[in-house]
Amino acid sequence: MSDGAPMRRRRSNGPPSVRHGRLHKRRPYATVAKVLVATLGVLIVSGGSIAAIAAWDVARTIKPGVHLALPPGKTAVPIPSVGAIDGGVNLLLTGTDTRTGQGGAFSTADELSGSSGAGNNDVTMLVHIAQNHQSAMVVSFPRDMMIPIPECPNPTGGTYYAVDKGMMNSTLSRGGLSCVVLTIEKLTGVSIPFAAEVSFDGVSAMSNAVGGVTVCLASPVVDKYTNPPLDLAAGEQTIVGPEALSFLRSRHGVGDGSDLGRISNQQVFLSALARKIVNGGVLANPFQLYPLAKAAASNMTLSDTLTNPTTMVQIALALKNTGLDKMTFIQYPVVTDPDNVNRVIPHSSSAEVLNNALVNDLPVQLTGTTGRAAELAPGSPTATPTPTQAAAPSTPGATTTPGPTTAPAPATSGPAPVVLPSDTTGQTANQQTCTKGNG
Secondary structure: OOOOOOOOOOEEOOOOOOOOOOHHHOOOOOOHHHHHHHHHHHHOOHHHHHHHHHHHHHHOOOOOOOOOOOOOOOOOOOOOOOOOOOOOEEEEEEEEOOOOOOOHHHOOHHHHOOOOOOOOEEEEEEEEEOOOOOOEEEEEOOOOEEEEEOOEEOOOOOEEOOEEEEEHHHHHHHHHHHHHHHHHHHHHOOOOOEEEEEOHHHHHHHHHHOOOEEEEEOOOEEEOOOOOOEEEOOEEEEEOHHHHHHHHHOOOOEOOOOHHHHHHHHHHHHHHHHHHHHHOOOOOOHHHHHHHHHHHHHOEEEOOOOOOHHHHHHHHHOOOOOOHHHEEEEEOOEEEEOOEEEEEEEOHHHHHHHHHHHHOOOOEEOOOOOOOOEEEOOOOOOOOOOOOOOOOOOOOOOOOOOOOOEOOOOOOOOOOOEEOOOOOOEEEOOOOEEEOEOO
16 A cells, blocks of 8 residues: 555554453364365365366356357357466465354354454465466464554455554454455565455365365374364374364364464375375365365355456466475464564564565475474475575574575476575475374
């Protein structure tokens, strides 16, 4: 918004209050599920099959067309085919923790006291598809991250003032989906033309649609604060419906009990879901494809740039030939907030490397771990660069701002990947990881 922009009709100093329950009232710790499953179930679909089926469901409601007679010597104009979207894609996915309208386990007064109304964006993810469609990133932004929040439109009229330091998960209740987008644009420097918001219902519906997701647990996962409570034994577990939602929302049951641990746990689920969709037969089974597309479409609030079914198909087709090893899940790099040990702030030097890769549309190479609540399963491929690749140094508290560090150019065409600092955690979709419980 330019400095010369006219004053809006009304200004307010902050968003309307959103109620949040205390910990013992089972406050949900992230609506990740929705965003994650939506990300994989609709966008990370090889060949665009799911999106194509969803588009067919819309198209079949149109009445048969009238065949037009052609003058002598004229031929019919060929019907255009839908191809992958031109260029790259930046799509923001956010999950609201509201219980309003969710029903079931979230209809009690106790649950509604935890979060109602617009809710908070306890999950915020940026899906970046490269211009050449050869790589993709899914960047998760911690809910407890303290960052500048720009001026945002108030959905009921007027404008909210910008704040120098606000919590990431307050942006949805502050100014709706548009405010979340504006905040991530300011943080990363990229333009985000597409956005979608998902609620609790979407997680259960989409996990049901694929027949559940099998995840690896390195140790038991127990969390009495989720609804329903979790009590999963170590080993491989197939989770579905409300249990899948609890798994993705769990914070106290995984890693060190932090929001950062929860992000890596979500990536365990997402990578398993991606492998099932691409390699596990889902793409070849219309009885799973169609319900998955339907579940995603019916549980999302979309930006007006996404309401055209053709656009969704084109975005899906952009990932047709993107391999699982070229799809990277990343946690935005952070350090402890010096003003509050219970909050985090961006690690400036490491964040700058990631931001530069996003802005310059470069693929990335992970050098860090899989995160606080995940570990590689035995035999899983590693994302560690070859010895000739030098990772960018990462020193907490560093004030320098390094540019992208790139690995030697690969034998295949395309730009060399940016080697991310070691404190930038995550995994690729082809890596099998296991969740570490909070023992």
